[in-house]
Amino acid sequence: MNMPLKSETLGEQIASACQHRQEATLPTAGELRQQFPAGEHLVRAIASYREQIRAVLHGQDDRTLIVMGPCSIHDEQAALDYATRLKTLADEVSDRFLIVMRAYLEKPRTTVGWKGLLYDPDRTGQGDLKQGLERSRKLLLALSELGLPLATEALSPFMMDYLGDLVSWTAIGARTTESQIHREMVSGLPMPTGFKNGTDGGITVASHAMKSASHPHHHMGISHNGAPVMISTSGNPDTHLVLRGGRGVTNYDELSIAKAVAELEKAGLSTAVMVDCSHDNACKQAERQLDIAREVMAQKRSGNRHIRGLMLESFLEFGRQDDGEELIYGCSITDPCLGWEQTEALIRSL
Numbered sequence: 001m002n003m004p005l006k007s008e009t010l011g012e013q014i015a016s017a018c019q020h021r022q023e024a025t026l027p028t029a030g031e032l033r034q035q036f037p038a039g040e041h042l043v044r045a046i047a048s049y050r051e052q053i054r055a056v057l058h059g060q061d062d063r064t065l066i067v068m069g070p071c072s073i074h075d076e077q078a079a080l081d082y083a084t085r086l087k088t089l090a091d092e093v094s095d096r097f098l099i100v101m102r103a104y105l106e107k108p109r110t111t112v113g114w115k116g117l118l119y120d121p122d123r124t125g126q127g128d129l130k131q132g133l134e135r136s137r138k139l140l141l142a143l144s145e146l147g148l149p150l151a152t153e154a155l156s157p158f159m160m161d162y163l164g165d166l167v168s169w170t171a172i173g174a175r176t177t178e179s180q181i182h183r184e185m186v187s188g189l190p191m192p193t194g195f196k197n198g199t200d201g202g203i204t205v206a207s208h209a210m211k212s213a214s215h216p217h218h219h220m221g222i223s224h225n226g227a228p229v230m231i232s233t234s235g236n237p238d239t240h241l242v243l244r245g246g247r248g249v250t251n252y253d254e255l256s257i258a259k260a261v262a263e264l265e266k267a268g269l270s271t272a273v274m275v276d277c278s279h280d281n282a283c284k285q286a287e288r289q290l291d292i293a294r295e296v297m298a299q300k301r302s303g304n305r306h307i308r309g310l311m312l313e314s315f316l317e318f319g320r321q322d323d324g325e326e327l328i329y330g331c332s333i334t335d336p337c338l339g340w341e342q343t344e345a346l347i348r349s350l
């Protein structure tokens with residue numbers, strides 16, 4: 001048995017046992033929210049956006065929810081420019097569409113890669129969560145001030161405590177839908193949440209996730225003051241399925257949607273479906289989103305009452321670019337996006 005040397009403190013013992021890890025202190029969620037608070041007008045507006053999204057998902061509002069915006073945000077100014085244009089468009093079509101901007105600050109990676117503004121805001125590879133949290137919160141506040149509801153993917157189970165009050169719709173991504181930790185988190189979230197189907201295209205993991213997240217849970221967490229706590233959640237009544245295709249399969253066609261709805265019905269879950277026109281449905285070819293969105297809206301027009309939403313990846317410039325020294329302004333550095341002119345024309349044509 002390895003006995004600690006008498007002179008070693010508990011801190012030293014832990015440090016020597018954790019050679020692969022270093023720690024840097026972060027503000028607590030309470031501290032960050034106090035430093036960058038959401039004004040009362042924003043709190044009221046966000047409560048109303050969440051209600052509107054719920055009404056669409058539960059079929060009390062006939063509009064189509066569209067969650068759209070960049071795959072990831074790497075440049076705050078470009079995100080604000082995009083949001084300014086989106087707000088004008090959203091107001092123009094608000095009788096038919098409830099538009100929510102993707103403000104994605106965390107990226108799940110298949111293996112490794114840049115994980116988003118929250119983790120590494122200057123993309124140095126060194127990581128700077130302190131700055132990432134501050135810049136992310138400031139950005140969400142600025143975007144909210146423009147009068148847009150915001151969507152994000154909740155990846156770290158702690159992130160929503162820092163930023164969740166500014167978010168009106170949340171996604172659990174294909175890579176984490178099966179995770180119990182994410183299902184527990186959603187059970188306590190105060191906003192509608194979409195579970196993506198798995199990366200293989202299977203929807204059962206998402207229907208299991210919806211069921212789990214609608215139930216109460218007890219789990220470990222960190223309080224707003226930074227203390228370890230047991231969190232008890234009551235269950236989220238506003239979860240739904242997001243169809244995003246899978247490896248080599250698309251699932252936005254009539255038959256795939258009907259099969260998904262039948263499985264949800266059988267499980268006694270909400271049959272509200274959002275179709276993600278990007279990712280594996282578009283085989284990561286941004287322009288394919290145009291035809292997919294039109295095709296899904298045609299299904300909705302011809303009477304499919306389960307289709308309640310679309311997701312689009314769209315930015316100022318078409319396509320994507322590798323990260324580097326000289327970046328094209330407003331062009332994605334993760335998945336390819338529709339450009340602004342295409343986006344605007346698509347939404348008007350729908």
Ligand SMILES: O=C[C@H](O)[C@H](O)COP(=O)(O)O
Pocket residue numbers: 071107108109110111112113279334335
């Ligand atoms: O939406 C973005 C990507 O599809 C997801 O984060 C996975 O990216 P990767 O396969 O490039 O790591």
Ligand SMILES: C=C(OP(=O)(O)O)C(=O)O
Pocket residue numbers: 071104108153172173174175196244276279
């Ligand atoms: C990562 C995303 O999606 P998915 O989980 O479907 O890959 C995303 O929407 O950015």
